[in-house]
Amino acid sequence: MSWNRSALLKLIESQGSWVVESEGDCLAVSNDEGVDVFVYVGGRQILVEAALFSTKSVKDKAALNELILRSHHYVPLTSVCIKNIANEDYYVAFGALSVDSKDTVVMEEIETLFENVTEFLDLCDDYLDVEKAL
Numbered sequence: 001m002s003w004n005r006s007a008l009l010k011l012i013e014s015q016g017s018w019v020v021e022s023e024g025d026c027l028a029v030s031n032d033e034g035v036d037v038f039v040y041v042g043g044r045q046i047l048v049e050a051a052l053f054s055t056k057s058v059k060d061k062a063a064l065n066e067l068i069l070r071s072h073h074y075v076p077l078t079s080v081c082i083k084n085i086a087n088e089d090y091y092v093a094f095g096a097l098s099v100d101s102k103d104t105v106v107m108e109e110i111e112t113l114f115e116n117v118t119e120f121l122d123l124c125d126d127y128l129d130v131e132k133a134l
Contacts, residue, residue, distance in 0.1 A: 051083075063127060093117055
């Protein structure tokens with residue numbers, strides 16, 4: 001099966017405990033812990049991502065970047081990048097998979113990102129100025 005936004009919406013809604021809303025070209029999915037992820041479907045891949053925190057909230061960007069580069073392989077199926085959102089840079093956790101992935105793989109990617117957002121936030125906590133964070 002090659003996924004599109006409407007087929008993904010039906011799959012994610014079938015999960016039951018998540019809230020999913022269509023927002024423009026993406027799906028916004030929230031779990032019961034208040035973590036939000038966004039799911040985009042392109043021609044060749046599905047991208048699942050979550051904004052972690054603004055770069056402005058980081059006390060020492062060089063130290064945090066080194067920590068992420070040295071440790072992100074311990075957090076399965078998730079990478080971190082810096083992305084501009086509404087004219088502000090954010091650290092973003094993301095995973096990508098093929099539009100031809102099985103439904104169980106798609107759901108695993110979303111579930112894993114929900115779990116890994118918490119892992120990354122815990123990992124980065126000492127580098128953040130709490131008053132400036134998301």
